[in-house]
Amino acid sequence: YYIAPLKERVERVHVRYFNRFGIAIAGDLYYEKGADRGKKRAAIVIGAPYGGVKEQGPCVYAGELAERGFAALTFDPSFNGESGGEPRHTSSPEIFTEDFSAGVDFLGTLPFVDRNKIAALGICGSGGFAISAAQTDRRIKAVITASLYDISRVQARGWEDSMTPAERSAALDALAERRWKDVDDGKPEYVSTFPETPLDEVPAEITGVDREWFTFYATKRGHHPNARGNFTTGSSMAFMNYPLASHIAEIAPRPILFLVGENAHSKWFSEYAYREANEPKELYSVPGAIHIDLYD
Numbered sequence: 001y002y003i004a005p006l007k008e009r010v011e012r013v014h015v016r017y018f019n020r021f022g023i024a025i026a027g028d029l030y031y032e033k034g035a036d037r038g039k040k041r042a043a044i045v046i047g048a049p050y051g052g053v054k055e056q057g058p059c060v061y062a063g064e065l066a067e068r069g070f071a072a073l074t075f076d077p078s079f080n081g082e083s084g085g086e087p088r089h090t091s092s093p094e095i096f097t098e099d100f101s102a103g104v105d106f107l108g109t110l111p112f113v114d115r116n117k118i119a120a121l122g123i124c125g126s127g128g129f130a131i132s133a134a135q136t137d138r139r140i141k142a143v144i145t146a147s148l149y150d151i152s153r154v155q156a157r158g159w160e161d162s163m164t165p166a167e168r169s170a171a172l173d174a175l176a177e178r179r180w181k182d183v184d185d186g187k188p189e190y191v192s193t194f195p196e197t198p199l200d201e202v203p204a205e206i207t208g209v210d211r212e213w214f215t216f217y218a219t220k221r222g223h224h225p226n227a228r229g230n231f232t233t234g235s236s237m238a239f240m241n242y243p244l245a246s247h248i249a250e251i252a253p254r255p256i257l258f259l260v261g262e263n264a265h266s267k268w269f270s271e272y273a274y275r276e277a278n279e280p281k282e283l284y285s286v287p288g289a290i291h292i293d294l295y296d
Contacts, residue, residue: 002055003296004059004063009067014028023079023084025075026081027074027075028058030063030066041112041114042071042113043070043072044120044144045119046121046123048126049295050126051080052124052227055226056227071112077091081226090231090235093151093244099129100129100134101133104137104139108139115139116141118141121144121145122144122148124147124291127148128150128152128244130143134251135250135251144256144259146259153243153244154269155239156240171240190232192229193230196228198223222296252278253280258282261285
């Protein structure tokens with residue numbers, strides 16, 4: 001099921017294609033009903049929040065953009081949702097970046113898509129992967145992030161770059177021990193965050209940013225059984241060594257739009273990325289919004 005109803009003027013078809021690692025990607029293609037299939041149109045590939053799936057935030061954005069004439073592609077990241085890949089719930093900065101380029105590949109095969117007008121939109125953690133993809137894949141002609149979360153930056157440097165060298169060393173030691181444990185267990189550790197069925201309300205003992213995540217992912221507002229939260233514990237090791245946005249300045253002269261909630265706890269990600277990007281760029285603050293408000 002999808003967290004938002006399909007718009008009356010929009011069609012949605014399920015599609016499958018492969019990324020360059022041979023992983024089958026499950027996606028949904030949205031386009032305006034009755035659109036002239038002989039006319040080339042702009043297209044956009046849309047990535048879900050980190051740990052999310054195509055039936056959540058991406059379906060909202062895709063419906064709105066398709067209604068405005070775009071061909072919009074949503075997808076489940078490799079190892080997650082209905083896409084292929086083992087072990088399940090793995091996270092990989094390189095492969096999640098590749099998933100955006102694979103979406104561009106697929107859109108470019110459609111006879112009604114203009115290959116010179118394909119953009120990438122990433123929500124939350126996918127914003128970092130969209131930036132990473134656009135840095136080297138110049139077929140992506142524009143980038144949009146909504147409530148950007150740069151997973152590599154927060155894992156490697158800590159919240160607002162506050163991680164000390166000693167803390168980073170301790171984190172790497174813990175990940176090394178975790179990897180040995182996974183070897184001995186014969187499978188990677190995966191600990192889900194959210195329940196299998198939606199809650200009527202968030203428990204009072206869940207506070208702070210965790211309460212915000214639960215408000216979306218664990219209630220009927222945004223719950224989906226394919227988005228239980230979190231990734232395999234050992235997945236964090238790769239992000240300690242893979243800076244997603246290290247070449248963001250090279251995206252120019254292609255434009256970047258950063259959408260951020262005025263009251264989002266994650267605002268600093270968009271602000272630092274905006275500073276490091278070259279023109280043309282725009283940082284648009286949504287009045288009164290918090291981080292998850294830009295999901296749906």
